[in-house]
Amino acid sequence: MTKKKTSASKKQVRPSSHRHTHGQRHCVDLLRQLSAYIDDELPADICREIRRHLGACPNCEVFIASLQHTVTLCRHRPAPQLTSTERVDMRRTILDLANAR
Amino acid sequence: MRASAPKTLPQRPAMQEPDEFDKLYRDHVDLIYRYAHRLCGETESAKDLVQETFLNAYQGLKDFRGEAKASTWLYTIASRACIRMRRKRKGEPEHELSLDEFVPTSEGEFRLQVPMDGLSPEEALQNKELRHALDQAIEKLPSKYRMALVLRDMEGLSAKEVGAIMGLNERAVKSRLHRARLFVRRELSARGITHHGDHRSGGVSS
Numbered sequence: 001m002t003k004k005k006t007s008a009s010k011k012q013v014r015p016s017s018h019r020h021t022h023g024q025r026h027c028v029d030l031l032r033q034l035s036a037y038i039d040d041e042l043p044a045d046i047c048r049e050i051r052r053h054l055g056a057c058p059n060c061e062v063f064i065a066s067l068q069h070t071v072t073l074c075r076h077r078p079a080p081q082l083t084s085t086e087r088v089d090m091r092r093t094i095l096d097l098a099n100a101r
Numbered sequence: 102m103r104a105s106a107p108k109t110l111p112q113r114p115a116m117q118e119p120d121e122f123d124k125l126y127r128d129h130v131d132l133i134y135r136y137a138h139r140l141c142g143e144t145e146s147a148k149d150l151v152q153e154t155f156l157n158a159y160q161g162l163k164d165f166r167g168e169a170k171a172s173t174w175l176y177t178i179a180s181r182a183c184i185r186m187r188r189k190r191k192g193e194p195e196h197e198l199s200l201d202e203f204v205p206t207s208e209g210e211f212r213l214q215v216p217m218d219g220l221s222p223e224e225a226l227q228n229k230e231l232r233h234a235l236d237q238a239i240e241k242l243p244s245k246y247r248m249a250l251v252l253r254d255m256e257g258l259s260a261k262e263v264g265a266i267m268g269l270n271e272r273a274v275k276s277r278l279h280r281a282r283l284f285v286r287r288e289l290s291a292r293g294i295t296h297h298g299d300h301r302s303g304g305v306s307s
Binding site (some may be wrong): 004007026027028031032034035036041056059060063065066067069071072073074075076077079080081082086087090091093094095097098101 | 212223250254255279286290
């Protein structure tokens, strides 16, 4: 997803019309919407505007890539599993506690 | 003379539910353990949380009418139990995360990267340093933000489902999730993790 959006943004680079110094209001506004952008929750016209901004602002482009990587890593972080003995032992403890109350 | 019938039916004692409980436990214990481990960050607390969750579920089983999915019901019980257990342990109010604290103030801060180096997420997570940094960043999150991130980005639930579990509207879920992601991103990128020679070291389970 990031790759698709990143390449789309590169096609729209317009350095002359969008050159700016960093820390502009636009970048801060973008930062507020990045999760909605990553999750495909924004209307098409706002997505277009964001892609246009990303194409003109390498800092924001790096920022969004790092946020996308963060989400990707969270989604793929494996979690440990219980062993069958642990499952059985825990069930017994729960039922013992329930009957004791 | 016959005794008049009681006005309300006596409640079924919980002990009459072993089959229902066993099915609930069998079908969901792995899911709830995974969730608990992601919330607690370590094995013993995760087991305590699973125990507390299923104990509460056992006692509440007679009132569960299947209006919500069983998994949603258990996630809700586990989330509440987690907050109670943490409060007992820590006893201090948790701080709010403000969006302003994530606005980079320098170009360098803006351009900090989370190292993926063109790797797949599975390959990247072979790096023990990155894996630990990710776990620590999630562990450092205040509970309500961690819960939103774990349920949405790690358990893969929709914002609506997360809202039902946490008692929030979708907007509030998305706001918490966004702050949580920005927090973890900042923690990860500020660590300057490298991939030098560590791709194959360590299993993914630790």
